[in-house]
Amino acid sequence: MTSSPGISDSFNTLGFDVSNSRKSFLDTSSSRSLSTPRRPLSSTTGLLSSSLYSSSSAEEKVILDLGTFTLRAGFSGDPTPTHKEELFGVFKTAGETNRLVGEKYGLLVHPEDMLESLMLEQLRQVYRQHLLLDAKTKKVAVVESPLLPIPVKRALLKALLGNLRVPQVSFYPAPVLALMTCGRNSGLVVDCGHRGSVVAPVYDSRPLTSYLVSSPLGGHLLFANLRALLKQFASFTRFDDGQKVDLSSLQDDLCDGVLSDRVVYHLMTRILYTSSVALPMANIRKPGMELGVGVVGSRLVDWFESSVTANSSTMRLTIDSPQYGRVVLEFPSWVRERSTEVFFAGDTIKDHVGLVDAIVQCIERAPVDIRRTLVNNILVVGGVSDMPNFRIRLLHDLVAKLRLLPRWSALADEAALADERSGNPTKNSANGTVFRASERPWIGASIAVASKIGGIDVRRDEFDEFLLPDWTGSTT
Numbered sequence: 320m321t322s323s324p325g326i327s328d329s330f331n332t333l334g335f336d337v338s339n340s341r342k343s344f345l346d347t348s349s350s351r352s353l354s355t356p357r358r359p360l361s362s363t364t365g366l367l368s369s370s371l372y373s374s375s376s377a378e379e380k381v382i383l384d385l386g387t388f389t390l391r392a393g394f395s396g397d398p399t400p401t402h403k404e405e406l407f408g409v410f411k412t413a414g415e416t417n418r419l420v421g422e423k424y425g426l427l428v429h430p431e432d433m434l435e436s437l438m439l440e441q442l443r444q445v446y447r448q449h450l451l452l453d454a455k456t457k458k459v460a461v462v463e464s465p466l467l468p469i470p471v472k473r474a475l476l477k478a479l480l481g482n483l484r485v486p487q488v489s490f491y492p493a494p495v496l497a498l499m500t501c502g503r504n505s506g507l508v509v510d511c512g513h514r515g516s517v518v519a520p521v522y523d524s525r526p527l528t529s530y531l532v533s534s535p536l537g538g539h540l541l542f543a544n545l546r547a548l549l550k551q552f553a554s555f556t557r558f559d560d561g562q563k564v565d566l567s568s569l570q571d572d573l574c575d576g577v578l579s580d581r582v583v584y585h586l587m588t589r590i591l592y593t594s595s596v597a598l599p600m601a602n603i604r605k606p607g608m609e610l611g612v613g614v615v616g617s618r619l620v621d622w623f624e625s626s627v628t629a630n631s632s633t634m635r636l637t638i639d640s641p642q643y644g645r646v647v648l649e650f651p652s653w654v655r656e657r658s659t660e661v662f663f664a665g666d667t668i669k670d671h672v673g674l675v676d677a678i679v680q681c682i683e684r685a686p687v688d689i690r691r692t693l694v695n696n697i698l699v700v701g702g703v704s705d706m707p708n709f710r711i712r713l714l715h716d717l718v719a720k721l722r723l724l725p726r727w728s729a730l731a732d733e734a735a736l737a738d739e740r741s742g743n744p745t746k747n748s749a750n751g752t753v754f755r756a757s758e759r760p761w762i763g764a765s766i767a768v769a770s771k772i773g774g775i776d777v778r779r780d781e782f783d784e785f786l787l788p789d790w791t792g793s794t795t
Contacts, residue, residue, distance in 0.1 A: 380489070380768050381450060384462040384761040385475065388513035388538060388702060391761045392445050395460065395768035400761050402449035407437050431470050438471075439478040446483065454483035460768050462760045463490045464510070465519050465528055472787055480782045489774035492526045494519040496763025497700045500754050501738045505689070506696030507681065509674060509713070511662070511703035513538035516674055518681040522689050530684040532677045536662055538587075538703050540612050545591070545658045546583045547613025550574055553650035557643050576642045587658075590634070592707040594656040596626045597716055598664055611668030612661060623653035659706065663716050675716045682727065694721075694730045696737040704756040710736060 384391040386406065393401035446454050459479055463472075479485040494508035504524040510517045515537040520527045554565045555577055566574050598610075599622070609616040615623070624632075629652035636648045665673030672680070678697070682690050697717075699710045714736055721731035738754075754762055767774070777787075 378458070378768075380458045380460045381452075382460045382462070382761060382764045382768065383475075384493075384764070385467070385471070386464070386512060386702070387515075389757075390441065390445070391758065392450060393761070393765070394450075395765050397765055398762065399758060402445060404445075407441060431474065434470060435474040435477055438474045439482050442478050442483060454479070454485050457485075458487040458489065459485050460489045460491060460764050460774065462493050462496060462764050464493050464512075464517070465526065465531055466515075466517055466533060469787060476777060476782060476787065480777065480779045484779065486779055488777045489768075490777075491764050491767055491774040493700075493760040493763075494521045494526050495524055496761075496767060497698055497759040498696070498737065499763040499766050500759045501698065503696050503698075503737050505692050506698050506737045507678065507693040509678065509697065509699045509701075509704075511537065511674070511699065511701035511709075513702060516662075516677065516701070516703075518674075518677045520681060520685050520689070520693050522692065527685065530681060532672075532681045532684070534665075534672050534674065534677050536666070536671055536673065540661070540666075541658060541703060542583060542587055544612045544661055545587055545654070546578055548615070548654045548658060549578055549583070549586075549648075549650055551613075551615075552654060553578075553648060555638075555640075555643070555646040555648045558645045558647070573642055577638070577640045577646065577648070582638050582648075586636070590636075590655055591658055592656055593659050593709045593712045594626070594628055595708060595712060595715075596628065597712070597719065598660060609667055610661060610664055611666040614668050620653075623657050624651065627651075627653045628656065629653075659703075659709065662703070662709075663713065674713060675720050678717055679720060679724070679727065682730070691730065691733055694734045697734065698737040698759070700756050700759045702757045710756070 380395045382391075382393055382395055382400075384400070388406055389403055390406045391400040391403050393399070442454075446452065461475065476488060479488050493510070495504075497508050497510075498504060498506050498521055505522045506520075508519045508521060510519065514535075516534045517531060518533075519531040550566050552567075554563055556563045566577065569577075599608075605618075606616075608619045610619060632652055634650055634652050634655055638646060638648050640646050661671075662674050665671050665676060682694060685693055697714065699713060704710055714734060718731050718734050721727045721734065
Protein backbone atom coordinates (compact mmCIF):
# COMPACT_ATOMS: atom_id res chain seq x y z
CA MET A 320 0.00 0.00 0.00
CA THR A 321 1.46 3.38 -0.98
CA SER A 322 0.85 6.68 0.72
CA SER A 323 0.36 10.07 -0.84
CA PRO A 324 3.61 12.06 -0.93
CA GLY A 325 1.89 15.33 -0.04
CA ILE A 326 0.29 13.87 3.07
CA SER A 327 3.44 12.08 4.16
CA ASP A 328 5.47 15.27 3.87
CA SER A 329 2.99 17.19 6.04
CA PHE A 330 2.32 14.62 8.75
CA ASN A 331 5.73 12.91 8.94
CA THR A 332 7.15 16.25 10.00
CA LEU A 333 4.99 15.90 13.12
CA GLY A 334 6.06 12.31 13.65
CA PHE A 335 2.89 10.66 12.37
CA ASP A 336 2.78 7.80 9.91
CA VAL A 337 -0.46 8.24 7.99
CA SER A 338 -1.68 6.17 5.05
CA ASN A 339 -4.05 7.87 2.62
CA SER A 340 -5.61 4.88 0.89
CA ARG A 341 -9.08 5.37 -0.58
CA LYS A 342 -10.65 2.04 0.51
CA SER A 343 -14.19 1.19 1.47
CA PHE A 344 -14.73 -0.04 5.02
CA LEU A 345 -16.20 -3.23 3.52
CA ASP A 346 -12.83 -4.13 1.96
CA THR A 347 -11.43 -7.36 3.39
CA SER A 348 -7.99 -5.78 3.64
CA SER A 349 -9.36 -3.45 6.32
CA SER A 350 -10.62 -6.30 8.52
CA ARG A 351 -7.85 -5.76 11.02
CA SER A 352 -8.86 -2.15 11.70
CA LEU A 353 -12.54 -3.14 11.91
CA SER A 354 -11.86 -5.86 14.43
CA THR A 355 -9.93 -3.53 16.73
CA PRO A 356 -12.06 -2.74 19.80
CA ARG A 357 -13.19 0.84 20.01
CA ARG A 358 -11.20 2.89 22.51
CA PRO A 359 -13.07 5.68 24.29
CA LEU A 360 -11.41 9.07 24.22
CA SER A 361 -10.78 9.03 27.96
CA SER A 362 -8.53 5.99 27.60
CA THR A 363 -6.39 7.30 24.77
CA THR A 364 -3.75 8.98 26.93
CA GLY A 365 -1.76 5.87 27.73
CA LEU A 366 -2.10 4.60 24.17
CA LEU A 367 -1.00 7.73 22.31
CA SER A 368 2.53 6.59 21.58
CA SER A 369 1.49 3.12 20.43
CA SER A 370 -1.48 4.18 18.30
CA LEU A 371 0.02 7.25 16.64
CA TYR A 372 2.99 5.29 15.34
CA SER A 373 0.99 2.22 14.31
CA SER A 374 1.87 1.04 10.83
CA SER A 375 -1.46 -0.66 10.11
CA SER A 376 -4.00 1.14 7.96
CA ALA A 377 -7.00 2.77 9.64
CA GLU A 378 -10.51 2.84 8.24
CA GLU A 379 -11.18 6.00 6.25
CA LYS A 380 -13.96 8.24 7.54
CA VAL A 381 -15.67 11.43 6.49
CA ILE A 382 -14.72 14.30 8.82
CA LEU A 383 -17.14 17.16 9.48
CA ASP A 384 -16.25 20.32 11.38
CA LEU A 385 -19.43 22.26 12.11
CA GLY A 386 -18.57 25.80 13.19
CA THR A 387 -20.94 28.66 13.85
CA PHE A 388 -20.09 30.17 10.45
CA THR A 389 -18.19 27.58 8.37
CA LEU A 390 -18.74 23.92 7.52
CA ARG A 391 -15.60 21.93 6.67
CA ALA A 392 -15.75 18.45 5.17
CA GLY A 393 -13.18 15.97 3.94
CA PHE A 394 -11.59 12.57 4.46
CA SER A 395 -9.38 11.23 7.23
CA GLY A 396 -5.70 11.18 6.34
CA ASP A 397 -5.93 14.34 4.22
CA PRO A 398 -3.91 17.39 5.32
CA THR A 399 -6.69 19.90 4.53
CA PRO A 400 -10.50 19.78 4.18
CA THR A 401 -11.83 18.83 0.77
CA HIS A 402 -14.58 21.45 0.93
CA LYS A 403 -15.37 24.57 2.96
CA GLU A 404 -18.51 26.66 2.77
CA GLU A 405 -20.62 29.03 4.82
CA LEU A 406 -23.01 27.21 7.12
CA PHE A 407 -26.53 27.64 5.70
CA GLY A 408 -25.22 30.55 3.61
CA VAL A 409 -26.88 29.57 0.31
CA PHE A 410 -30.02 28.08 1.85
CA LYS A 411 -32.77 30.66 2.26
CA THR A 412 -35.73 28.29 2.67
CA ALA A 413 -36.30 24.71 3.72
CA GLY A 414 -39.23 22.58 4.83
CA GLU A 415 -42.94 23.23 4.53
CA THR A 416 -43.00 26.52 6.43
CA ASN A 417 -40.82 28.23 3.77
CA ARG A 418 -39.32 30.69 6.26
CA LEU A 419 -36.41 32.96 5.47
CA VAL A 420 -33.39 31.87 7.50
CA GLY A 421 -29.64 31.61 7.36
CA GLU A 422 -28.01 34.80 6.15
CA LYS A 423 -29.18 37.26 8.77
CA TYR A 424 -30.06 35.33 11.89
CA GLY A 425 -27.73 32.31 12.03
CA LEU A 426 -28.21 29.43 14.44
CA LEU A 427 -29.52 31.27 17.46
CA VAL A 428 -33.17 31.77 16.44
CA HIS A 429 -33.89 28.69 14.34
CA PRO A 430 -36.69 26.42 15.49
CA GLU A 431 -35.50 22.83 15.58
CA ASP A 432 -37.61 21.65 12.66
CA MET A 433 -36.18 24.37 10.43
CA LEU A 434 -32.67 23.65 11.70
CA GLU A 435 -33.04 19.95 10.89
CA SER A 436 -34.29 20.71 7.37
CA LEU A 437 -31.42 23.11 6.69
CA MET A 438 -28.87 20.68 8.09
CA LEU A 439 -30.17 17.83 5.92
CA GLU A 440 -30.21 19.92 2.73
CA GLN A 441 -26.67 21.18 3.21
CA LEU A 442 -25.24 17.77 4.11
CA ARG A 443 -26.91 16.24 1.05
CA GLN A 444 -25.28 18.86 -1.15
CA VAL A 445 -21.88 18.28 0.47
CA TYR A 446 -22.06 14.53 -0.13
CA ARG A 447 -23.38 14.75 -3.69
CA GLN A 448 -21.41 17.67 -5.11
CA HIS A 449 -18.15 17.74 -3.14
CA LEU A 450 -17.42 14.43 -1.40
CA LEU A 451 -18.90 12.46 -4.35
CA LEU A 452 -19.91 9.36 -2.42
CA ASP A 453 -22.88 7.55 -0.97
CA ALA A 454 -23.33 8.48 2.69
CA LYS A 455 -24.11 4.85 3.60
CA THR A 456 -20.61 3.68 2.69
CA LYS A 457 -18.49 5.53 5.25
CA LYS A 458 -18.58 6.37 8.92
CA VAL A 459 -18.39 9.99 10.03
CA ALA A 460 -16.16 11.76 12.56
CA VAL A 461 -17.50 15.05 13.93
CA VAL A 462 -15.34 17.78 15.47
CA GLU A 463 -17.33 18.82 18.55
CA SER A 464 -16.89 22.26 20.07
CA PRO A 465 -17.21 22.38 23.87
CA LEU A 466 -20.26 24.66 23.57
CA LEU A 467 -21.96 23.00 20.59
CA PRO A 468 -25.71 23.49 21.21
CA ILE A 469 -27.71 20.33 21.87
CA PRO A 470 -30.34 21.20 19.19
CA VAL A 471 -27.58 21.49 16.58
CA LYS A 472 -26.10 18.18 17.70
CA ARG A 473 -29.50 16.50 17.57
CA ALA A 474 -30.22 17.90 14.10
CA LEU A 475 -26.82 16.71 12.87
CA LEU A 476 -27.36 13.17 14.15
CA LYS A 477 -30.90 12.98 12.76
CA ALA A 478 -29.67 14.10 9.34
CA LEU A 479 -26.69 11.71 9.28
CA LEU A 480 -28.13 8.62 10.98
CA GLY A 481 -31.83 9.01 10.27
CA ASN A 482 -31.91 10.41 6.73
CA LEU A 483 -28.53 9.80 5.11
CA ARG A 484 -28.19 6.39 6.85
CA VAL A 485 -24.57 6.81 7.89
CA PRO A 486 -23.35 3.63 9.69
CA GLN A 487 -21.80 5.44 12.67
CA VAL A 488 -20.99 8.94 13.94
CA SER A 489 -18.03 9.55 16.27
CA PHE A 490 -17.55 12.76 18.26
CA TYR A 491 -14.10 14.15 19.04
CA PRO A 492 -13.46 17.19 21.31
CA ALA A 493 -12.14 20.10 19.27
CA PRO A 494 -9.57 21.40 21.82
CA VAL A 495 -7.84 18.01 22.03
CA LEU A 496 -7.75 17.70 18.25
CA ALA A 497 -6.28 21.18 17.84
CA LEU A 498 -3.41 20.36 20.20
CA MET A 499 -2.68 17.15 18.30
CA THR A 500 -1.66 19.18 15.25
CA CYS A 501 1.35 20.54 17.13
CA GLY A 502 2.20 17.23 18.82
CA ARG A 503 0.95 18.10 22.31
CA ASN A 504 -1.63 16.62 24.64
CA SER A 505 -1.82 19.44 27.21
CA GLY A 506 -2.37 23.14 26.73
CA LEU A 507 -4.75 26.06 26.68
CA VAL A 508 -6.85 26.29 23.50
CA VAL A 509 -8.27 29.72 22.67
CA ASP A 510 -11.01 29.34 20.04
CA CYS A 511 -11.95 32.68 18.44
CA GLY A 512 -15.05 31.75 16.47
CA HIS A 513 -17.82 33.66 14.74
CA ARG A 514 -20.37 33.69 17.56
CA GLY A 515 -17.92 33.98 20.45
CA SER A 516 -14.62 32.92 21.95
CA VAL A 517 -13.91 29.98 24.25
CA VAL A 518 -10.82 29.37 26.38
CA ALA A 519 -10.65 25.62 27.06
CA PRO A 520 -7.89 23.91 29.10
CA VAL A 521 -6.73 20.43 28.09
CA TYR A 522 -4.53 18.19 30.23
CA ASP A 523 -3.27 14.76 29.26
CA SER A 524 -5.63 14.65 26.25
CA ARG A 525 -8.64 15.31 28.45
CA PRO A 526 -10.69 18.50 27.99
CA LEU A 527 -11.28 20.15 31.38
CA THR A 528 -14.71 21.52 30.53
CA SER A 529 -15.46 22.55 34.11
CA TYR A 530 -12.81 25.27 33.90
CA LEU A 531 -13.51 26.74 30.45
CA VAL A 532 -14.30 30.44 30.03
CA SER A 533 -16.40 31.92 27.23
CA SER A 534 -16.82 35.43 25.86
CA PRO A 535 -19.37 36.81 23.37
CA LEU A 536 -16.57 38.53 21.43
CA GLY A 537 -16.40 36.79 18.07
CA GLY A 538 -16.30 37.32 14.34
CA HIS A 539 -19.83 38.70 14.18
CA LEU A 540 -18.93 41.49 16.63
CA LEU A 541 -15.76 42.21 14.66
CA PHE A 542 -17.99 42.54 11.59
CA ALA A 543 -20.34 44.91 13.44
CA ASN A 544 -17.43 46.91 14.87
CA LEU A 545 -15.79 47.38 11.46
CA ARG A 546 -19.06 48.51 9.88
CA ALA A 547 -19.74 50.97 12.70
CA LEU A 548 -16.24 52.46 12.49
CA LEU A 549 -16.55 52.86 8.72
CA LYS A 550 -19.89 54.63 9.12
CA GLN A 551 -18.29 57.10 11.53
CA PHE A 552 -14.93 57.78 9.87
CA ALA A 553 -15.15 56.73 6.19
CA SER A 554 -16.11 58.74 3.12
CA PHE A 555 -16.50 58.00 -0.58
CA THR A 556 -15.90 59.88 -3.82
CA ARG A 557 -18.23 59.39 -6.78
CA PHE A 558 -16.71 58.71 -10.18
CA ASP A 559 -19.26 60.73 -12.17
CA ASP A 560 -18.90 64.15 -10.51
CA GLY A 561 -15.97 63.70 -8.08
CA GLN A 562 -18.10 64.75 -5.11
CA LYS A 563 -16.87 63.54 -1.71
CA VAL A 564 -19.53 62.35 0.74
CA ASP A 565 -19.06 61.43 4.41
CA LEU A 566 -20.86 58.23 5.35
CA SER A 567 -21.76 59.72 8.74
CA SER A 568 -23.98 62.26 6.94
CA LEU A 569 -26.07 59.62 5.14
CA GLN A 570 -29.17 57.83 6.33
CA ASP A 571 -28.78 54.23 7.39
CA ASP A 572 -30.36 52.73 4.27
CA LEU A 573 -28.09 54.73 1.93
CA CYS A 574 -25.07 54.00 4.10
CA ASP A 575 -25.84 50.28 4.03
CA GLY A 576 -26.03 50.48 0.25
CA VAL A 577 -22.39 51.56 0.14
CA LEU A 578 -21.24 49.34 3.01
CA SER A 579 -23.01 46.16 1.96
CA ASP A 580 -22.39 42.89 3.78
CA ARG A 581 -20.22 41.73 0.88
CA VAL A 582 -18.00 44.83 1.03
CA VAL A 583 -17.59 44.74 4.82
CA TYR A 584 -16.85 41.01 4.77
CA HIS A 585 -14.25 41.55 2.03
CA LEU A 586 -12.57 44.25 4.11
CA MET A 587 -12.66 42.10 7.23
CA THR A 588 -11.08 39.05 5.60
CA ARG A 589 -8.68 40.71 3.15
CA ILE A 590 -7.22 43.91 4.56
CA LEU A 591 -7.55 43.83 8.36
CA TYR A 592 -4.55 43.04 10.52
CA THR A 593 -3.70 43.45 14.19
CA SER A 594 -1.40 46.22 15.34
CA SER A 595 1.73 45.23 17.23
CA VAL A 596 1.42 48.30 19.50
CA ALA A 597 -0.61 47.50 22.61
CA LEU A 598 -3.24 49.79 24.06
CA PRO A 599 -2.49 51.97 27.11
CA MET A 600 -4.55 49.76 29.40
CA ALA A 601 -3.97 51.96 32.45
CA ASN A 602 -6.03 54.75 30.83
CA ILE A 603 -8.56 52.69 28.87
CA ARG A 604 -11.50 53.44 31.21
CA LYS A 605 -10.86 57.15 31.61
CA PRO A 606 -13.13 59.76 29.96
CA GLY A 607 -12.50 59.96 26.23
CA MET A 608 -10.80 56.53 26.19
CA GLU A 609 -13.94 54.39 25.89
CA LEU A 610 -13.70 51.29 23.72
CA GLY A 611 -16.49 49.00 22.58
CA VAL A 612 -18.23 47.59 19.54
CA GLY A 613 -18.70 50.65 17.34
CA VAL A 614 -17.60 52.99 20.15
CA VAL A 615 -14.20 54.73 20.28
CA GLY A 616 -13.48 57.68 22.56
CA SER A 617 -12.13 60.91 21.07
CA ARG A 618 -8.84 60.71 22.98
CA LEU A 619 -8.43 57.10 21.93
CA VAL A 620 -8.96 58.08 18.27
CA ASP A 621 -6.12 60.60 18.60
CA TRP A 622 -3.92 57.90 20.11
CA PHE A 623 -4.80 55.49 17.27
CA GLU A 624 -3.86 58.11 14.67
CA SER A 625 -0.51 58.82 16.34
CA SER A 626 0.43 55.14 16.67
CA VAL A 627 -0.56 53.94 13.19
CA THR A 628 2.01 51.56 11.66
CA ALA A 629 0.75 51.63 8.06
CA ASN A 630 2.73 53.38 5.32
CA SER A 631 -0.18 55.69 4.54
CA SER A 632 -2.58 57.47 6.87
CA THR A 633 -5.58 56.60 4.67
CA MET A 634 -6.83 53.51 2.87
CA ARG A 635 -8.63 53.67 -0.50
CA LEU A 636 -10.73 51.00 -2.15
CA THR A 637 -12.86 51.06 -5.31
CA ILE A 638 -16.29 49.47 -4.83
CA ASP A 639 -19.66 49.33 -6.62
CA SER A 640 -22.73 50.82 -4.96
CA PRO A 641 -26.32 50.30 -6.19
CA GLN A 642 -27.22 53.94 -5.39
CA TYR A 643 -24.07 55.78 -6.49
CA GLY A 644 -22.44 53.41 -8.97
CA ARG A 645 -18.67 52.99 -8.78
CA VAL A 646 -17.12 54.95 -5.92
CA VAL A 647 -13.77 55.22 -4.13
CA LEU A 648 -14.14 54.33 -0.45
CA GLU A 649 -11.63 56.12 1.80
CA PHE A 650 -11.07 55.61 5.53
CA PRO A 651 -8.25 56.12 8.08
CA SER A 652 -5.60 53.39 8.21
CA TRP A 653 -6.01 53.00 11.96
CA VAL A 654 -9.46 51.49 11.32
CA ARG A 655 -7.71 48.74 9.40
CA GLU A 656 -5.39 47.78 12.27
CA ARG A 657 -7.43 48.74 15.34
CA SER A 658 -10.77 47.06 14.62
CA THR A 659 -9.63 44.02 16.62
CA GLU A 660 -8.69 45.97 19.77
CA VAL A 661 -12.01 45.09 21.35
CA PHE A 662 -10.87 41.44 21.40
CA PHE A 663 -7.90 42.22 23.63
CA ALA A 664 -9.27 44.96 25.88
CA GLY A 665 -12.89 43.81 25.94
CA ASP A 666 -16.03 45.89 25.48
CA THR A 667 -15.96 48.51 28.24
CA ILE A 668 -19.44 49.73 27.26
CA LYS A 669 -21.27 46.38 27.47
CA ASP A 670 -18.78 44.88 29.95
CA HIS A 671 -17.77 41.98 27.71
CA VAL A 672 -14.59 40.33 28.93
CA GLY A 673 -11.64 40.41 26.53
CA LEU A 674 -9.54 37.44 25.49
CA VAL A 675 -6.64 38.35 27.78
CA ASP A 676 -8.88 38.55 30.84
CA ALA A 677 -10.65 35.34 29.79
CA ILE A 678 -7.31 33.49 29.65
CA VAL A 679 -6.36 34.82 33.11
CA GLN A 680 -9.74 33.69 34.49
CA CYS A 681 -9.23 30.22 33.00
CA ILE A 682 -5.76 29.96 34.55
CA GLU A 683 -7.20 30.99 37.91
CA ARG A 684 -9.92 28.33 37.72
CA ALA A 685 -7.55 25.53 36.69
CA PRO A 686 -5.87 23.29 39.31
CA VAL A 687 -2.67 24.79 40.64
CA ASP A 688 -0.43 21.90 39.55
CA ILE A 689 -1.25 22.25 35.84
CA ARG A 690 -1.25 26.03 35.44
CA ARG A 691 2.37 26.22 34.30
CA THR A 692 1.79 23.52 31.69
CA LEU A 693 -1.28 25.31 30.35
CA VAL A 694 0.42 28.71 30.09
CA ASN A 695 3.42 27.10 28.43
CA ASN A 696 1.25 25.67 25.60
CA ILE A 697 -1.28 28.25 24.38
CA LEU A 698 -2.87 27.45 21.03
CA VAL A 699 -5.06 30.02 19.25
CA VAL A 700 -7.56 28.63 16.73
CA GLY A 701 -10.73 29.81 15.02
CA GLY A 702 -11.50 31.97 12.02
CA VAL A 703 -10.55 35.28 13.65
CA SER A 704 -7.09 33.93 14.55
CA ASP A 705 -6.18 33.71 10.85
CA MET A 706 -5.76 37.49 10.90
CA PRO A 707 -2.10 38.56 10.58
CA ASN A 708 -0.32 39.28 13.89
CA PHE A 709 -3.37 38.31 15.97
CA ARG A 710 -1.77 35.40 17.83
CA ILE A 711 1.50 37.20 18.60
CA ARG A 712 -0.33 40.30 19.84
CA LEU A 713 -2.51 38.15 22.10
CA LEU A 714 0.57 36.52 23.63
CA HIS A 715 2.30 39.88 24.20
CA ASP A 716 -0.78 41.36 25.89
CA LEU A 717 -1.14 38.25 28.05
CA VAL A 718 2.48 38.46 29.22
CA ALA A 719 2.04 42.15 30.05
CA LYS A 720 -1.16 41.37 31.97
CA LEU A 721 0.45 38.56 33.99
CA ARG A 722 3.40 40.76 34.97
CA LEU A 723 1.04 43.38 36.38
CA LEU A 724 -0.63 40.80 38.65
CA PRO A 725 1.59 39.80 41.61
CA ARG A 726 -0.16 36.45 41.92
CA TRP A 727 0.62 35.44 38.33
CA SER A 728 3.85 37.32 37.63
CA ALA A 729 5.87 34.09 37.96
CA LEU A 730 3.96 32.64 35.00
CA ALA A 731 4.64 35.60 32.70
CA ASP A 732 8.00 34.27 31.49
CA GLU A 733 6.48 30.80 30.94
CA ALA A 734 3.76 31.94 28.52
CA ALA A 735 4.34 30.65 25.00
CA LEU A 736 2.40 29.61 21.90
CA ALA A 737 2.23 25.85 21.44
CA ASP A 738 2.69 26.07 17.67
CA GLU A 739 5.74 28.35 17.96
CA ARG A 740 7.73 26.44 20.59
CA SER A 741 10.38 24.48 18.70
CA GLY A 742 13.94 23.73 19.68
CA ASN A 743 14.95 22.97 16.09
CA PRO A 744 13.29 25.33 13.58
CA THR A 745 14.17 23.12 10.61
CA LYS A 746 12.88 19.92 12.16
CA ASN A 747 9.62 21.45 13.41
CA SER A 748 9.04 23.95 10.62
CA ALA A 749 5.57 22.51 9.90
CA ASN A 750 4.18 23.46 13.31
CA GLY A 751 3.71 27.16 12.67
CA THR A 752 2.39 28.21 9.27
CA VAL A 753 1.66 25.01 7.34
CA PHE A 754 -1.64 24.51 9.18
CA ARG A 755 -4.12 27.38 9.16
CA ALA A 756 -5.27 28.22 12.67
CA SER A 757 -8.92 27.93 11.66
CA GLU A 758 -8.41 24.40 10.27
CA ARG A 759 -6.42 22.88 13.14
CA PRO A 760 -9.39 21.06 14.78
CA TRP A 761 -10.30 19.45 11.43
CA ILE A 762 -6.69 18.45 10.76
CA GLY A 763 -6.46 17.03 14.27
CA ALA A 764 -9.50 14.88 13.56
CA SER A 765 -7.82 13.66 10.38
CA ILE A 766 -4.78 12.64 12.42
CA ALA A 767 -6.87 11.01 15.16
CA VAL A 768 -8.94 8.88 12.79
CA ALA A 769 -5.92 7.86 10.71
CA SER A 770 -4.16 6.90 13.95
CA LYS A 771 -7.16 4.81 15.12
CA ILE A 772 -7.89 6.94 18.17
CA GLY A 773 -11.49 6.40 19.20
CA GLY A 774 -14.13 8.96 20.09
CA ILE A 775 -17.67 8.81 21.47
CA ASP A 776 -19.58 6.64 19.00
CA VAL A 777 -23.27 6.70 18.09
CA ARG A 778 -24.34 3.83 15.80
CA ARG A 779 -27.28 3.95 13.44
CA ASP A 780 -29.09 1.02 15.07
CA GLU A 781 -28.62 2.49 18.57
CA PHE A 782 -29.51 6.10 17.86
CA ASP A 783 -32.06 7.70 20.17
CA GLU A 784 -32.69 11.31 19.25
CA PHE A 785 -33.63 12.19 22.83
CA LEU A 786 -30.53 10.70 24.51
CA LEU A 787 -27.43 12.33 23.08
CA PRO A 788 -23.91 11.91 24.46
CA ASP A 789 -22.88 15.20 26.02
CA TRP A 790 -20.38 16.25 28.66
CA THR A 791 -22.89 18.56 30.37
CA GLY A 792 -24.90 15.55 31.54
CA SER A 793 -22.04 14.33 33.75
CA THR A 794 -20.72 17.69 34.98
CA THR A 795 -21.63 18.76 38.47
